[in-house]
Amino acid sequence: MVSESAGLVEPKDLTFPVLCLSRDFSVVPARDPEGLCRCNALAFWRNQYYQDLQIFDSTGSAYTVVEAQLRHPMPSARRFLARLINQSLSVELRLRAEGPSSLAEAKERVSEWLDKAPEFWEAADDLDEWKRRILACETMADLIAVFE
Numbered sequence: 001m002v003s004e005s006a007g008l009v010e011p012k013d014l015t016f017p018v019l020c021l022s023r024d025f026s027v028v029p030a031r032d033p034e035g036l037c038r039c040n041a042l043a044f045w046r047n048q049y050y051q052d053l054q055i056f057d058s059t060g061s062a063y064t065v066v067e068a069q070l071r072h073p074m075p076s077a078r079r080f081l082a083r084l085i086n087q088s089l090s091v092e093l094r095l096r097a098e099g100p101s102s103l104a105e106a107k108e109r110v111s112e113w114l115d116k117a118p119e120f121w122e123a124a125d126d127l128d129e130w131k132r133r134i135l136a137c138e139t140m141a142d143l144i145a146v147f148e
Helices: 041-046 076-084 103-116 118-122 127-136 140-146
Strands: 018-021 027-030 038-040 054-056 062-070 088-097
Touching (some): 054 103, 062 103, 127 140
Antiparallel strands (some): 018 027, 018 054, 054 062
16 A cells, blocks of 8 residues: 555545546546446456546546555455356545646646547547537536536
């Protein structure tokens, strides 16, 4: 476990809702700490959802997940079953603050994220339309709402 003196925070310290940018280039809001700290077994083990997960909270503050572990460790047989049924898991997270709050930075990062997997986003709407919505946001609440 990493020490508090390293400047790490816990999900309860963030201002919710938050916007999560994951390794699979998805952009997902989380309404509360419990929602941020829950995922299914496939996402946790196979996709490593929390590895380097980037988060913007409602103030525009940026965070990166630096540690994710099961809240209740499982023996290997139980872990196999959890994967088989894609069980919902509760995870403890430690986050590193990445700098001062900035709506502009959040909008820029989210727009860049869409560019990394345009085919995924264009399945729902034109990429330029997604970017137009992002640029039009005047608050973090507006930006988070684009992805709800």
